[in-house]
Amino acid sequence: MKAKVEVFLKPGVLDVQGKAVENALHGLGWSGAANVRVGRVITFDVAAASADAARGDVEAMCERLLANPVIESYRVEIAP
Amino acid sequence: MKAAVVVFPGSNCDRDCKTAIERSTGASVDMVWHGESELPSGLDLIVLPGGFAHGDYLRCGAMAALSPVMGAVRAAAARGVAVAGICNGFQVLCEAGMLPGAMLRNAGLKYVCKAVALDVVNAQTRFTAAYGEQRVAVMTVGNGEGAYFADPETLDRLEGDGRIAFRYRDNPNGSARDIAGIVSEDGHVLGVMPHPDRAFEAALGSADGVPLFQSILGRA
Numbered sequence: 001m002k003a004k005v006e007v008f009l010k011p012g013v014l015d016v017q018g019k020a021v022e023n024a025l026h027g028l029g030w031s032g033a034a035n036v037r038v039g040r041v042i043t044f045d046v047a048a049a050s051a052d053a054a055r056g057d058v059e060a061m062c063e064r065l066l067a068n069p070v071i072e073s074y075r076v077e078i079a080p
Numbered sequence: 081m082k083a084a085v086v087v088f089p090g091s092n093c094d095r096d097c098k099t100a101i102e103r104s105t106g107a108s109v110d111m112v113w114h115g116e117s118e119l120p121s122g123l124d125l126i127v128l129p130g131g132f133a134h135g136d137y138l139r140c141g142a143m144a145a146l147s148p149v150m151g152a153v154r155a156a157a158a159r160g161v162a163v164a165g166i167c168n169g170f171q172v173l174c175e176a177g178m179l180p181g182a183m184l185r186n187a188g189l190k191y192v193c194k195a196v197a198l199d200v201v202n203a204q205t206r207f208t209a210a211y212g213e214q215r216v217a218v219m220t221v222g223n224g225e226g227a228y229f230a231d232p233e234t235l236d237r238l239e240g241d242g243r244i245a246f247r248y249r250d251n252p253n254g255s256a257r258d259i260a261g262i263v264s265e266d267g268h269v270l271g272v273m274p275h276p277d278r279a280f281e282a283a284l285g286s287a288d289g290v291p292l293f294q295s296i297l298g299r300a
Contacts, residue, residue, distance in 0.1 A: 009184075013229065014254075016185050065146070068139055068175065070182040071229055 001054045003046045004077040007067045008039035042066055046078075054078045081107040081297040083125040086153065086169075088114045088133035088144045093166065093277055097129045100277040104293035114147040125162045125296045126153055128169030130222070130275060140183060140225050141171035150176055162206060162296045163269045167223055170261075170271035179264055179271045180238070181230030183223075187254025191224040195285060196274055197249040198260050202242045205263050207270040210291035217246070217288035219274035226273045227254040228262075238262055246272060 009015045015037050022036035048054035058076045067074040083105075085097045098109045110120045114133075119126065134143035144150070150172075157163045157178060165173040173179045186192055197218050200211045211217065230238070235257055238244055246261035253273075261272035276289025 013184065014187070016187055016189050016254075020189055065138070065142065068142070068182050070174075070180075070231075071184065 001046050001048060001051065002079045003044050003054065003058045004079070005042040005058060005062060005066055006039055006075045006077075007042070007062075007072050008037050008074075009071055010073045013071050051078045051080075081105060081124050082110070082120070082122050083107045083127065083297065084110045084112045084120055084123050085127045085129055086112050086114060086149055087129070088131065088147065088172075090133045090135055091129050091131035091168070093130035093168075093275065096275075096277040097127045097166065100280040100289060101125070101127070101293050101297070104280050104290040105297040107293075107297045112149060114144065114149045117148040117152060119149070119152045119156060123156065123161050125164065125293075126156055127277075128153070128163070128165040128172050129277070130167030130169060133168055133172060136225075139175065141168060141173075141175040144168075144172045145175035145177075154178060157264070157266075157268050160266075160268055164207060164292075164296070165269075165271045166275055166277055167221075167226070167273055170273055171225070173269060173271045178269050179262060180234050181228055181256075181262075183225045184227040184229045184254070185225050186223070186227050186252075191222075192226070192252045193220065193222040194252065195220045196252055196260075198246040198274060199249055201244045201247050202263075204242065205245055205267060205270070205295075207263065207272075207292055207295050208245050210295040212291075214288075214291065216249070217279075217291075218286040219276055219279045219289055220285070221252055221260075221274045223253065223273060226252075228256050228259045228273070230256060235259075241265070245270060246274070
């Protein structure tokens with residue numbers, strides 16, 4: 001199965017990188033761009049008996065390594 | 081007295097730490113590769129040095145926190161051996177869960193490399209006792225992701241329990257509550273973002289790192 005993990009700083013944690021990108025977009029004339037957040041996407045294959053089992057494994061991977069729960073939240077997608 | 085400095089792939093302050101400890105305290109210092117699962121016996125201090133362990137891949141300190149040696153470091157701290165993480169070492173200790181909180185990218189987005197003045201907030205810890213009446217210490221910082229972050233409850237607890245060892249007088253990176261260094265709940269683990277290892281003789285601009293090492297290992 002294919003796993004896709006998106007990791008972002010939690011809402012409320014200042015994303016200075018997102019802020020800088022937002023300022024740059026404003027500089028290019030897109031004054032309507034707001035709330036820019038810069039995150040990370042991690043994709044990989046995962047061996048599991050079912051999509052639910054794969055999701056359980058990947059969420060555990062996020063808690064242990066792929067995200068830092070102190071500052072980051074994550075979203076998991078599992079595809080066949 | 082005996083100390084060990086852990087060397088991760090990408091550590092670049094490991095030799096500075098060794099020299100700083102030797103000159104400050106006269107202790108013998110072993111270098112320990114991150115792949116070792118055991119530490120030398122009879123250690124009084126373990127230092128996780130600055131640098132860019134594992135290229136800062138994923139997050140600063142995330143890979144290093146899973147190194148074989150970290151099991152031994154964790155066990156030593158539980159036995160009461162002093163563990164000090166400096167700069168990248170502080171990031172590793174946070175990622176390993178041995179200290180609360182995490183490091184964010186600096187508020188100004190810049191890598192900040194300069195001398196900073198620190199308040200010695202608590203001179204009663206085993207890492208700061210030798211500062212005595214000295215209330216200010218000057219050391220250099222060198223980091224891009226050094227803005228300390230923790231939730232407000234954790235910050236309140238750190239403050240209330242006297243676990244903030246050092247504070248920036250002029251916050252260089254957006255660290256929460258000007259925090260530059262904290263100790264663990266049991267007091268055996270220190271994380272400090274500025275470099276005591278770069279401040280061990282006047283020719284370097286400051287010798288204010290010396291009391292930190294002397295607090296743990298005694299005077300030379």
